Each structure stands twice: as structure tokens, then as C-alpha cells.
Amino acid sequence: MEKIDASFFPAEREAELDVVGTSVQRADARGHVTGRTQFYEDVSFPGMLHLKMVRSTRHHALISNLDVAPAMQVPGVVRVLTHKDVPNNWYTILKLIGVEPDDEPVLPEDRVLFMGEQICAVLAETPQAALEGARRVVVDYEDLPAVFDVEEAMTSTPFKKQGTNYFVYEGHNCRRIRFGDVDKAFAEADHIIEHRYESSPIEHAPTETSGCIAKPEGNGRVTVYSNTQALYFTLDNMALILGVPFNKLRLVGGTVGGGFGGKVDVMVEPIAALGAMLTNRPVKYAYSRAEEMQVSSPRAAERIYIKDGVMKDGRIVARKVTLYVDAGAYCRHSTYGTTKAAAHMPGPYTIPNVHVDAYCVYTNRTPSSAMRGFGVTIGDFALESQMDQVARFLGMDPMQLRLINAYRDGDMKAHRKKVEGAALVEVIQAAAKQTGHSLPPQFASMSSLKQEAGHGQA
Amino acid sequence: MKHAVVSLTVNGAERQMLVAPGTTLLDALRENQGLTGTRRGCEQGACGSCTVLLDGRTVMSCMVPVETIDEARVDTIEGLTPPQGLHPIQEAFLEGFATQCGFCTSGMIMATAGLLAKNPDPTREDAVRAISGNVCRCTGYEAIIDAVLDAARRVSAAGSARAA
Ligand code: FES
Ligand code: FES
Numbered sequence: 017m018e019k020i021d022a023s024f025f026p027a028e029r030e031a032e033l034d035v036v037g038t039s040v041q042r043a044d045a046r047g048h049v050t051g052r053t054q055f056y057e058d059v060s061f062p063g064m065l066h067l068k069m070v071r072s073t074r075h076h077a078l079i080s081n082l083d084v085a086p087a088m089q090v091p092g093v094v095r096v097l098t099h100k101d102v103p104n105n106w107y108t109i110l111k112l113i114g115v116e117p118d119d120e121p122v123l124p125e126d127r128v129l130f131m132g133e134q135i136c137a138v139l140a141e142t143p144q145a146a147l148e149g150a151r152r153v154v155v156d157y158e159d160l161p162a163v164f165d166v167e168e169a170m171t172s173t174p175f176k177k178q179g180t181n182y183f184v185y186e187g188h189n190c191r192r193i194r195f196g197d198v199d200k201a202f203a204e205a206d207h208i209i210e211h212r213y214e215s216s217p218i219e220h221a222p223t224e225t226s227g228c229i230a231k232p233e234g235n236g237r238v239t240v241y242s243n244t245q246a247l248y249f250t251l252d253n254m255a256l257i258l259g260v261p262f263n264k265l266r267l268v269g270g271t272v273g274g275g276f277g278g279k280v281d282v283m284v285e286p287i288a289a290l291g292a293m294l295t296n297r298p299v300k301y302a303y304s305r306a307e308e309m310q311v312s313s314p315r316a317a318e319r320i321y322i323k324d325g326v327m328k329d330g331r332i333v334a335r336k337v338t339l340y341v342d343a344g345a346y347c348r349h350s351t352y353g354t355t356k357a358a359a360h361m362p363g364p365y366t367i368p369n370v371h372v373d374a375y376c377v378y379t380n381r382t383p384s385s386a387m388r389g390f391g392v393t394i395g396d397f398a399l400e401s402q403m404d405q406v407a408r409f410l411g412m413d414p415m416q417l418r419l420i421n422a423y424r425d426g427d428m429k430a431h432r433k434k435v436e437g438a439a440l441v442e443v444i445q446a447a448a449k450q451t452g453h454s455l456p457p458q459f460a461s462m463s464s465l466k467q468e469a470g471h472g473q474a
Numbered sequence: 475m476k477h478a479v480v481s482l483t484v485n486g487a488e489r490q491m492l493v494a495p496g497t498t499l500l501d502a503l504r505e506n507q508g509l510t511g512t513r514r515g516c517e518q519g520a521c522g523s524c525t526v527l528l529d530g531r532t533v534m535s536c537m538v539p540v541e542t543i544d545e546a547r548v549d550t551i552e553g554l555t556p557p558q559g560l561h562p563i564q565e566a567f568l569e570g571f572a573t574q575c576g577f578c579t580s581g582m583i584m585a586t587a588g589l590l591a592k593n594p595d596p597t598r599e600d601a602v603r604a605i606s607g608n609v610c611r612c613t614g615y616e617a618i619i620d621a622v623l624d625a626a627r628r629v630s631a632a633g634s635a636r637a638a
Contacts, residue, residue: 041568048576049564049583051511051551058510144496223515223523223577223611273513273577274611305516 024442025465044271055224055271056241057302061231065094067291067301068146070135070153071311072128075162075380076175079126079135083154087138090152092145095295097137099123102290103259108347109282112252117178120346120383122257122286127160129175129345130380132311139291139299162380166319166340169379176378183343183351183376191358191376195430196369198325201334205325209406212321213398217314217342220387224273226312227302228284230292238289239266244282245275253282254289265289277386281313281348313385316350317342318357320398325369330412330420334369335362339395341376344383349390351376356391362430363399364440365421370430415448419459438464478541484509485553491540499535499543500524503550511551511580515609522608525581525588526550532588534607551580554587562628563587572621574612581608586622590629598623 022029047053084096099105099121106118123136135155140146163169169181170189178184185191202208228242244250247267255262272279284301291299303312318341325334339357343350358374387393403421407414422440429435441464448455477492484507491506500517503509503526515523517536524535527549535548554561560568563586573579582605589596589604596604601622610618 039571042571042573044576045568045571045573046560048573048579049560049567050555051580053576054510055513055577057514058504060505221611223521223575223609224513225515272575273515274575276611305518305520 021446024439028437053271055273056228056243056269057224057300059229059241060300061229061298064229064298064300065139065141065291065295066143066146067288067299068138068140068143068150069307070138070150070155071307072124072131072133072135072157073155074128074157074159075131075164076160077128077157078160079124079128079155080158081154081156082136084136084138086152086154087149090140090145090149092141093138093149094141094297095139095291096149096153097123097139097287097291097294099125099136101294102257102286104257107253107257107282109249109253109349110347110352111256112249115347115351119176119178120348128157130382132307132382133345134287134311137287137291137301139295164379164381166317166342166375166377166379169377170340170375175380181378183347183354183378185351185355185376189375191355191372191374193358193361193370193372193430195371195432196334198334198336198369198371201369202323202325202336205333206328207326207409208323209326209402209409210321210323211402211405212319213394213401214319215315215317215394215397217317217344217382217384218387219309219312219314220274220276220278221309222272222274222276222278225303225305225308226279226284227300228288229298229300230285230288231298232292232296233266237264237266238292239268240285240289242267242269242285243272243275243279244269244285245272245277245279246282249280250282250285254286257286258290258293276388277315277390278312280386281383283312311382313344313348313383315387315390315393316344316353316384317381318394318398320395322398322402324402324406326406326410328410330406330410330417332365332367332406332421334371335365335367336371337361337373339372339374339398341374341391342381342384343376343378344381345378346383347376347378348383348385350384353384353386353391357395359431360392360395361399363396363403364423364438365418366423366427366435367421367430372430415444415453415455416459419444419455419462422462422464424464440464480540480544482540482543482545483547485549493540495541497540499526499528499533499538499540499548502540503535503548509550509552513577513580515577515581520609521578521581522585522605523578523581525584525608527584527588527591530588530591532585532604549584549587551584554583562632563590563625566621566625566628567618570617570621570624572613572617578608578610578612582610582618582622586625589622590626594626594630594633596623596626601626
């Protein structure tokens with residue numbers, strides 16, 4: 017294993033880093049190789065019920081009739097839960113950090129906003145009986161127009177309870193960054209280079225599907241064994257939804273069979289706990305593989321327009337970004353992801369004029385949410401693709417173009433924060449060296465520490 | 475529908491179990507025998523997390539109706555682990571950092587056990603083929619393939635040490 021290269025910025029190093037570059041075994045690896053690691057599903061309790069969801073077969077529709085009586089005829093079916101059973105049916109996951117409004121029902125009341133949305137929950141003695149019960153529930157729909165494109169959704173009839181098909185950020189229809197004067201800079205630039213970048217939703221596909229087991233205890237509490245990545249978020253959201261004090265709930269977790277952000281939403285626990293409270297029996301709610309693929313939140317699809325004003329010498333003098341995050345039907349973590357996307361613009365470059373509009377848009381697609389670096393990863397794909405496009409247009413070496421524009425310590429970022437601890441120049445130089453890409457001396461000797469004349473803010 | 479009595483030799487011990495029609499070997503192991511080291515990832519033969527050895531052959535236990543294998547021998551990850559320390563395959567996975575979340579690991583190790591039982595000296599291609607039905611979403615497979623090959627070396631070294 018290679019040791020960390022400590023030769024960079026020696027004056028800024030206080031401690032000797034001696035763990036990076038050595039092998040340190042995972043604390044849980046022995047449990048993994050012996051099969052003894054306990055995942056949530058490895059506990060089971062006498063009398064445990066199984067929960068299966070009835071799911072929407074429409075993208076957007078009114079529920080004109082919901083008849084659960086036929087499910088109750090199936091031997092082994094114990095109860096069906098609908099929105100009427102949920103104490104506080106409307107929530108939004110990030111309300112814990114002040115996000116409003118509550119835009120998602122635990123179980124929908126009169127309409128479904130995406131295909132696969134959960135409608136009602138069948139509890140039965142066996143998974144087979146629960147499935148059969150779910151199959152027999154009658155749902156009649158009246159289809160409504162569905163929208164699947166972010167830009168169309170911005171102008172089409174609002175289908176959300178809150179009256180807009182986008183998240184409202186402090187009175188604005190998008191997250192905004194305004195820095196310098198892009199229009200003036202575009203007028204003065206030698207070239208305008210504009211491209212559109214787009215990504216599809218990406219499913220995490222964890223090897224273990226999402227699930228939990230909720231168990232009523234003798235002391236009146238409910239213990240929930242879960243594979244959530246966000247125990248406390250889940251606990252607090254559950255308490256709000258169920259209308260119980262936080263100390264009535266105990267969450268047991270910590271071992272996740274692959275998460276990647278796909279297990280931070282609060283989907284299975286509230287309804288399983290509700291079932292446990294109403295039947296006074298343990299309830300297991302595990303996604304099938306098909307459910308995991310269809311309804312667990314993917315990474316959001318994004319569409320990003322980047323317009324650059326560029327000088328002949330490679331300096332980018334203005335960057336305008338219009339970015340759409342497809343939140344799908346409900347907000348979940350997308351409002352936060354969109355803010356991250358805005359905060360990540362205009363990339364690690366010092367550009368004196370920046371204009372960013374980042375929209376968190378609702379469509380009738382599967383709600384998207386967290387996934388490794390969400391809000392940033394697709395933005396980086398767009399930004400770095402754009403840098404390559406600019407280099408190609410100018411006939412310039414793409415590494416040199418990045419070195420010219422890279423931010424240095426002391427530069428002012430578009431968010432009006434001074435750059436500190438920059439190392440982009442050094443990283444590019446090291447990458448060039450390792451790939452045998454030779455840089456002219458003035459590029460090879462650049463540093464993140466000193467301001468080059470004529471670079472960055474005047 | 476009537477339950478059936480099925481007899482299996484599980485990790486060397488004779489077990490009888492009463493199972494509902496359609497019960498899979500995976501459910502019989504997990505629910506009936508409490509052997510939860512065999513994991514459930516898809517219940518449709520797509521992920522390999524539930525891999526065990528059936529009469530020495532690698533199978534996905536979610537695809538085997540347990541009534542159809544009466545009198546068979548089944549070996550799981552629990553049976554592979556020796557009373558002291560680890561099996562050489564487990565050592566190879568541990569030391570080779572071939573496990574992250576661990577959910578695929580039981581299946582990967584049992585697939586390796588199945589491979590080495592019939593091919594003690596596999597090529598890299600053999601190793602890749604042996605785990606081609608096993609999905610890992612964490613590691614990117616390279617460390618696992620290396621661990622399979624390392625396991626082959628460790629198992630044959632242990633074998634020749636015993637023979638000497
Ligand atoms: S659980 Fe058997 S192959 Fe996935
Ligand atoms: S280690 Fe997580 S799926 Fe393989």
C-alpha cells in the first residue's frame with residue numbers, strides 16, 4: 017500500500033499521519049466472513065405478522081374507490097391499514113431541520129402521484145397471505161395528466177398540494193447564486209460556449225432490500241429493528257407521524273447490507289410500527305427486490321445548462337448555470353440535494369461572474385433522494401464535461417485550462433467565501449505526472465498558495 | 475394444504491423439519507433452522523446471497539423447493555467455520571479486504587467453497603465464472619476475485635500440510 021505523500025504543504029502539517037497507507041481491518045469483517053453479522057432480518061419473533069403494500073398502478077390519478085373488504089376474506093389476513101389509521105399522515109423527512117411544507121402522506125388520501133406509491137398495507141400471518149390480501153384489494157382510479165419532464169413541470173398545472181411543482185426557497189422558485197455581472201462579462205468575452213448535460217435516475221440496488229421489524233414491548237414501547245442509514249432521523253420522524261413521545265420508540269440498527277444513501281428515507285418504519293401498535297404483535301415489512309427497484313428513491317435525474325464566457329487565453333470570465341433536479345413526486349431529501357448542487361457551482365474554479373439557478377422540481381416519477389454525493393456528482397459530471405468542451409473549442413490542453421482557472425488560497429468564491437486549503441493545482445500536477453502528461457514549466461511550477469498575476473479577482 | 479416432513483443433513487447433522495408446500499431451502503434454513511448466515515437478497519435467483527452447497531454443488535437456496543431435496547446434504551457458512559479460528563477461504567476474504575457491508579459475503583464464500591471442491595487450482599477466469607451469479611454492490615469485485623484465488627492457494631497449502 018502506498019503511503020500518503022506528505023511532501024505537499026509541509027508548513028501546514030501538524031501531526032504525522034501514520035494510519036493512511038497501512039492496512040486496518042474492519043471491526044465487523046470477522047462477523048461478515050463467518051455469517052454471524054446480524055442484519056435486521058436475522059431476528060424473528062413468535063406471532064410476527066407480515067406487511068405487504070398495495071401500490072399504485074398509475075402515474076397520477078384520483079383514487080375514486082378503495083375497497084379493502086376482499087382482502088379481509090383471505091385466511092390469515094389480520095388487518096388492513098389505510099391513511100385513516102395514521103395519526104399524523106402528512107410529513108416531510110427534513111422537517112426535523114425546518115424544511116416545509118409537509119408534502120408527503122404516509123398513505124395517500126385521495127390521489128396517487130407516482131406509479132408504485134403505497135396505498136394501503138395488508139397485515140397477515142404469512143407473507144403469502146399478505147400478498148394475496150394485497151392482490152385482492154380493489155382500487156379504482158381516475159387518471160390525471162402526468163408530467164415526467166422537469167422543464168415541462170415548471171410551467172404545467174400544479175399537481176402538488178402546496179400549489180407549485182417546485183420547491184420554494186425563501187420566496188424564490190429556485191436556489192440562486194448571484195456574483196458579479198454575467199451579462200456584462202458575456203458581452204466582453206471572446207467566446208460563448210454553451211452546452212446541456214443530462215442524467216437519468218440511478219438506483220442504488222443494495223444487496224439487502226430495505227426493511228424493518230417493529231415489536232411491541234411489555235413496557236408500552238415499540239422496538240424497531242431496521243436497516244436504515246439514519247436511525248435518529250427515522251426515530252424522530254416516526255414519533256411525529258405516530259404522535260408518540262420519542263421515548264416510546266427504540267431503534268436498533270447499525271448494520272446495513274448496502275445503503276449508498278438509498279436507506280436514509282423514512283419509508284418502512286412508521287407503517288410497520290403503526291401496525292405493531294394497532295395489532296399488539298410484531299410486524300415485519302421487507303421490500304421485495306421488485307419494490308426495491310421500483311419504489312426506493314433513486315439518485316435524482318438532473319438537467320444542467322452551462323453557459324461560459326471565455327477569453328482566448330483560456331480564462332473563464334463568466335459562468336451561468338441553470339440546473340434542474342427531478343425530485344419525483346415528493347420532496348424527501350431533494351431540496352437539500354438541490355442546495356448542495358447550487359453550492360457546488362461553479363466548480364473549483366475562480367470565475368469572477370457567476371449566475372446559478374438551481375430548481376428542485378416535482379414530477380410524477382419515483383421520488384428521488386440521497387445517493388453518494390447527491391447534488392454534487394452529476395454537477396461535477398456536467399462541470400468537468402464543460403471544461404473539456406471549452407478546452408476542445410480553444411484547442412487547449414484540458415489540464416492547462418483547468419490550471420489557469422483553478423481556485424487558489426485567498427480567491428473569493430461565488431458564495432462570498434474565501435478559498436482556504438486549496439490543493440487543486442497540486443492534484444492536477446500530480447495527475448499529469450502519473451499519467452505521463454507533460455506540462456510546460458509555467459504550469460508545472462504553479463501553486464495553490466500564491467496568486468498568479470492577473471488571475472482571479474481584481 | 476398439508477405440510478411435509480423433510481430430512482436433511484445440515485452441516486453434518488441430521489435435521490427433520492415440517493415445511494409448508496413451496497417452502498424454499500432458504501426459508502427452511504433461516505426460519506426453520508435459525509441459520510441466518512445464509513442471506514436473502516432477492517428470492518428470485520438473481521443475487522447469489524443465498525448460495526449454499528447442496529450435495530457439494532453450489533445452488534441458490536431461494537430457488538430450491540425444500541420438499542424436492544429430501545435426504546440431501548446441505549452445507550452453509552455456519553458449517554464452514556471451524557471450532558477455532560477461520561476456514562482458509564474465510565481468512566482469504568478477511569485479509570484480502572473482500573468484504574464491505576458483508577451481505578454478499580456468505581454467498582461469495584460458499585460459491586468459492588463449491589468451486590474449490592471440484593477445481594483446487596482455478597484460473598482467474600474460473601474464479602470469475604464461479605462468482606458470476608453473486609452480486610456485490612460494495613467492493614467492485616476485484617478484491618473478491620483476488621480472495622478466491624488466494625483461498626485456493628491457502629486451501630491447497632493446508633491440504634498438503636495435512637498430507638505431509
Ligand atoms: S436470494 Fe437467492 S439469489 Fe438472491
Ligand atoms: S460487500 Fe456489500 S454487497 Fe458485497
